[in-house]
Amino acid sequence: MSEKSYMSGNSEVKSDFCVSYSTENSGELNINIQSKTAILHGSKLKSITEKTLSDLGIKSGNLTIIDNGGQYFVLQARIEASVKAANSKLKTESLPDFKQHSQYKSFRDRFRRSRLYLPGNQAKLMLNAGIHQPDAIILDLEDSVAPDEKDVARLIVRNALRTLDFFGAERMVRINQGKIGLKDLEEIVPQNVHLILVPKVENAKQLNEVDDKIQQIRKDCGRKEPVFLMPILESATGILNSLEIAKASKSNVAIAIGLEDYTADIGVQRTNKGLESLFARSQVVNAARSAGIQAIDTVFSDVNDEDGLRTSVQEAKELGFEGKGCIHPRQIKPVHEELAPSESEIEKAKKIIRAFVEAEAKGQGVVSLDSKMIDPPVVKRAQNTINLAVATGLVPKNWKRN
Amino acid sequence: MGQKLKLVKNTAGRMVPTMVNGVQSIPFKGIGKYIPKGSKAAPPIRACQDFPTSGDKVVSSLKEALEKCKINNGMTISNHHHFRNGDLVMNQVFNTLSKMGKKNLRWFPSASFPCHEPMIQHMENGVIHHIEGSLNGSLGEYASKGKMNGLAVLRSHGGRWQAVQDGEVHIDIAIIAAPTADSFGNCTGDRGPSACGLLGFGLVDSLYADYVIVVTDNLVKFPCIPWQIQGNNVDHVVVLDKIGDPDKIVSGTTRLTKSPDRLYIAELTAEFVKAAGIMQDGFSFQAGAGGTALAFAIYLRELMKEAGVKARFIRAGSTKYLVEMLEEGLTDYILDGQTFDLEGVRSMRENSGHINTSPFTSYNWHGKGNFASILDTVVLGATEVDLNFNANVVTHSDGQMLHGIGGWQNCLFSKCTILPIPSFRNRIPIIVDEVTTLVGPGELIDVIVTERGIAINPKREDLIKATKRSGLPIRKIEEIKKEVDEMVGGPLEKPEFTNEVVGVVKWVDGTVIDSIFKVKQ
Numbered sequence: 052m053s054e055k056s057y058m059s060g061n062s063e064v065k066s067d068f069c070v071s072y073s074t075e076n077s078g079e080l081n082i083n084i085q086s087k088t089a090i091l092h093g094s095k096l097k098s099i100t101e102k103t104l105s106d107l108g109i110k111s112g113n114l115t116i117i118d119n120g121g122q123y124f125v126l127q128a129r130i131e132a133s134v135k136a137a138n139s140k141l142k143t144e145s146l147p148d149f150k151q152h153s154q155y156k157s158f159r160d161r162f163r164r165s166r167l168y169l170p171g172n173q174a175k176l177m178l179n180a181g182i183h184q185p186d187a188i189i190l191d192l193e194d195s196v197a198p199d200e201k202d203v204a205r206l207i208v209r210n211a212l213r214t215l216d217f218f219g220a221e222r223m224v225r226i227n228q229g230k231i232g233l234k235d236l237e238e239i240v241p242q243n244v245h246l247i248l249v250p251k252v253e254n255a256k257q258l259n260e261v262d263d264k265i266q267q268i269r270k271d272c273g274r275k276e277p278v279f280l281m282p283i284l285e286s287a288t289g290i291l292n293s294l295e296i297a298k299a300s301k302s303n304v305a306i307a308i309g310l311e312d313y314t315a316d317i318g319v320q321r322t323n324k325g326l327e328s329l330f331a332r333s334q335v336v337n338a339a340r341s342a343g344i345q346a347i348d349t350v351f352s353d354v355n356d357e358d359g360l361r362t363s364v365q366e367a368k369e370l371g372f373e374g375k376g377c378i379h380p381r382q383i384k385p386v387h388e389e390l391a392p393s394e395s396e397i398e399k400a401k402k403i404i405r406a407f408v409e410a411e412a413k414g415q416g417v418v419s420l421d422s423k424m425i426d427p428p429v430v431k432r433a434q435n436t437i438n439l440a441v442a443t444g445l446v447p448k449n450w451k452r453n
Numbered sequence: 454m455g456q457k458l459k460l461v462k463n464t465a466g467r468m469v470p471t472m473v474n475g476v477q478s479i480p481f482k483g484i485g486k487y488i489p490k491g492s493k494a495a496p497p498i499r500a501c502q503d504f505p506t507s508g509d510k511v512v513s514s515l516k517e518a519l520e521k522c523k524i525n526n527g528m529t530i531s532n533h534h535h536f537r538n539g540d541l542v543m544n545q546v547f548n549t550l551s552k553m554g555k556k557n558l559r560w561f562p563s564a565s566f567p568c569h570e571p572m573i574q575h576m577e578n579g580v581i582h583h584i585e586g587s588l589n590g591s592l593g594e595y596a597s598k599g600k601m602n603g604l605a606v607l608r609s610h611g612g613r614w615q616a617v618q619d620g621e622v623h624i625d626i627a628i629i630a631a632p633t634a635d636s637f638g639n640c641t642g643d644r645g646p647s648a649c650g651l652l653g654f655g656l657v658d659s660l661y662a663d664y665v666i667v668v669t670d671n672l673v674k675f676p677c678i679p680w681q682i683q684g685n686n687v688d689h690v691v692v693l694d695k696i697g698d699p700d701k702i703v704s705g706t707t708r709l710t711k712s713p714d715r716l717y718i719a720e721l722t723a724e725f726v727k728a729a730g731i732m733q734d735g736f737s738f739q740a741g742a743g744g745t746a747l748a749f750a751i752y753l754r755e756l757m758k759e760a761g762v763k764a765r766f767i768r769a770g771s772t773k774y775l776v777e778m779l780e781e782g783l784t785d786y787i788l789d790g791q792t793f794d795l796e797g798v799r800s801m802r803e804n805s806g807h808i809n810t811s812p813f814t815s816y817n818w819h820g821k822g823n824f825a826s827i828l829d830t831v832v833l834g835a836t837e838v839d840l841n842f843n844a845n846v847v848t849h850s851d852g853q854m855l856h857g858i859g860g861w862q863n864c865l866f867s868k869c870t871i872l873p874i875p876s877f878r879n880r881i882p883i884i885v886d887e888v889t890t891l892v893g894p895g896e897l898i899d900v901i902v903t904e905r906g907i908a909i910n911p912k913r914e915d916l917i918k919a920t921k922r923s924g925l926p927i928r929k930i931e932e933i934k935k936e937v938d939e940m941v942g943g944p945l946e947k948p949e950f951t952n953e954v955v956g957v958v959k960w961v962d963g964t965v966i967d968s969i970f971k972v973k974q
Contacts, residue, residue, distance in 0.1 A: 065879075066879050088851060088879075088880070088881065090851045090852075090946070090948045090972065091850055091851055091880075091881065091945040091946050091948065092880060092945070092946065093946065094946060095942055095943070095946070099942075120878075120879030120880060121879070121880075122880065122940075122941065122942070123880075123942045150939075175879075178877075178940065179713075179714045179904055179905075182714070182717065182904050182905065183713060183717065214940075215940070216936075216940070379713065380713035380714075380717075381713055381716065
């Protein structure tokens with residue numbers, strides 16, 4: 052006799068799988084795979100299914116798979132999710148190979164101009180995401196994932212982190228709030244995630260809880276590389292505590308602002324002009340600067356309005372932000388272009404660096420340009436400007452030779 | 454039934470039959486290697502004294518027209534496909550033929566569409582023996598299963614003209630649906646309630662068929678000006694209430710792709726055309742109506758404006774985007790083969806720079822030259838490409854016949870043939886070791902543009918050199934294949950084919966380049 056059936060996925064969704072599993076008292080294992088491309092994929096579907104069940108230690112039950120063209124790592128995740136929904140005590144897991152191209156490292160001071168949000172349960176959007184060359188890719192487990200997909204999204208993201216090539220983009224995951232968020236970390240931290248976005252942070256304690264959990268998992272799984280943090284401030288309290296939050300952890304590399312929730316919290320409409328969030332945005336920039344980390348702006352949500360996006364990025368740049376959230380790959384290029392330094396900024400930076408190099412060569416302790424003295428932070432900012440110009444393709448790498 | 458035929462290996466290494474639907478066929482010999490001889494086919498001699506001196510050739514019904522054309526069992530009935538999925542004529546023609554008790558007819562359309570699904574019933578009942586023309590959707594599925602009595606013969610638009618001129622296909626009765634016509638049979642496609650733009654695909658039928666019937670729902674007083682089909686070639690005119698569904702003939706708006714990957718592919722393609730030095734004052738290009746091709750035209754337009762470059766002509770499939778380029782002065786002419794949206798139809802009617810053409814001018818193998826080879830670049834699609842740049846457009850990797858060739862093979866003769874294609878669809882990689890069906894030989898395919906990089910045919914050293922320092926992601930085709938295979942889970946399993954042939958693919962010169970075999974279920 053078969054028991055209640057646990058389903059993962061939707062049989063109507065293209066480029067995905069829909070899996071359902073029920074335990075079977077008779078001890079039999081029945082696998083039923085329906086695929087329109089069985090002629091091309093039949094034996095591979097069968098072998099991946101059998102391997103997944105054997106990884107999980109499942110020897111009986113009724114498993115039905117509807118193949119609508121998803122990737123195999125998604126099939127693995129959906130089988131694992133429905134089997135675990137039926138056996139809540141099951142601790143085994145089925146991991147795809149950890150590919151070489153998924154093991155590159157990140158570093159603290161890298162650019163985070165654009166970060167592309169992708170729903171954690173929609174693997175088809177992840178496959179080519181890196182090709183559009185965002186500075187970072189965020190596999191989102193929070194707002195873009197419906198409650199009934201939370202468990203499987205965690206596994207899909209885990210598997211994606213092991214399998215997919217993001218072509219050098221920083222590998223970020225936005226976890227859920229509270230306890231589910233800590234559960235997310237258990238699956239994600241061992242998979243070479245570079246940075247965790249922590250949503251709706253309101254005080255240092257919340258952030259420390261996440262950080263402590265990460266440190267514990269790192270220790271347990273023997274991960275040496277750090278996991279960076281980017282708290283997102285999305286409420287009046289969060290904004291007012293921004294300095295405390297920014298300084299709460301050594302792992303912080305940036306703080307971000309989320310305006311949809313913030314404007315709702317202070318009870319105003321979000322406008323294109325953005326006067327209602329001027330204080331909050333300035334506050335975040337100042338807190339970030341004070342903590343020595345990056346300030347990152349919210350997303351621009353109208354995908355079809357490129358001019359609006361450009362204006363919004365210009366404004367963010369003027370306020371002191373160094374990055375912008377993207378919800379569509381077509382937003383990446385405009386963001387990079389608008390955050391690029393202007394010609395006069397570049398020229399000025401070149402002069403400063405040349406003067407610095409010259410002074411160094413002469414063994415002079417003090418750098419001066421046009422009879423003015425230049426402080427070390429100014430030199431550092433100039434170097435940043437040049438790096439940004441090189442990254443945007445405005446200045447060749449070997450500009451000093453010209 | 455698929456057919457167990459004697460097969461020989463052609464120059465491309467493909468097994469092909471030497472008899473196709475009872476006609477001796479020549480296996481593909483290589484590009485430009487087959488030399489045709491003899492004289493062209495011709496319609497029977499007629500005399501004007503046999504036609505009404507008033508010039509009025511209108512008869513009361515399709516049935517009467519068919520009877521007057523001496524319809525008989527086993528004949529070949531042809532039509533053009535300018536009404537695309539909005540055709541209301543051909544189903545009526547075959548329903549009439551069915552009621553008249555006719556059997557074993559051959560249908561010879563320039564293309565078929567999902568609206569022609571009722572033809573399956575006519576095949577089941579023996580009214581239609583088989584179809585020679587592109588087979589899409591359910592008709593393709595029917596033929597793929599070997600249920601059709603004869604072999605599917607897939608020809609390019611130019612190849613259809615060649616087959617008629619060679620006498621390989623003799624058309625007994627041509628049906629020409631015409632959005633506007635006069636009682637003499639002069640007709641045009643650019644106006645009338647069922648306007649479809651032009652009638653170029655029906656031109657060969659009007660010139661070579663034994664009998665020609667024009668069917669219209671907009672009869673105008675003689676003369677119908679302008680005309681693309683000449684009434685002097687027409688036997689009878691039939692007036693029906695409605696010959697086409699305008700919404701399905703041309704879509705009001707042309708759909709541009711929203712996929713970020715496809716937009717990126719289109720952008721890369723335009724950048725490549727610029728970097729390779731093709732985009733120069735006075736150049737020419739062709740791009741179809743697929744989402745990626747449309748986006749390519751839009752990106753190219755921006756690059757042309759930036760560089761202040763103007764084209765001499767664009768070959769089309771016209772759409773509103775190409776019409777805008779004509780109106781902005783970015784090209785002197787659109788040489789149009791078929792019109793894909795209402796803006797294209799309007800422009801053809803109103804703009805003297807928007808010219809109707811036919812496969813004769815652009816694609817025909819027996820022409821004394823054709824326009825396709827004059828084109829500086831052409832942008833096309835494909836279902837599969839292999840490591841030798843051979844490409845497939847008619848079947849999918851599972852062996853199912855799903856698309857026609859269209860003008861695809863003919864266009865390969867342009868100076869630079871570019872295939873912008875996604876590197877995979879779901880778990881199906883597009884770059885394969887060997888194409889399932891060979892439709893275009895790799896030596897004519899110059900560039901593959903995918904979202905994971907641009908692969909240039911090693912034979913085109915000039916293009917490789919020209920784009921070396923362009924900053925574009927130029928890669929080896931093998932490298933892209935490896936990357937995609939790894940992502941989607943390795944190369945595909947091969948479908949198991951029987952030795953039963955269900956269709957053949959003709960090369961532009963009429964030789965057989967490949968066979969389509971029935972898949973073992």
